[in-house]
Amino acid sequence: MNTARLITQLLEIEQALDNVDATRIRGMLFEAQESILELEKQMIQVLSDYEGLQMLMEFSRNSWNSTAPSAERPGKFLVN
DSSP states (O other), rough: OOOHHHHHHHHHHHTTTTTSHHHHHOOOOOOOHHHHHHOOOOOOOOHHHHHHHHHHHHHHHHHHHSSOOOOOOOOOOOOO
């Protein structure tokens, strides 16, 4: 489902207002609501996937930093 389909549904409802009975318009509205719910479901899935990837990247960074040998800093030198 994408937003183009939802926009098409809304335009169909708008055009049907003068020509179609209230029962059919109510059905068209329910279909549009289902489209919105499907879009929201997809957005939640995308956000969940993104969060999982962020956590995986952070875990990867942390495990790489903990296993990499730490670089020793040289002492300070005074220059005259």
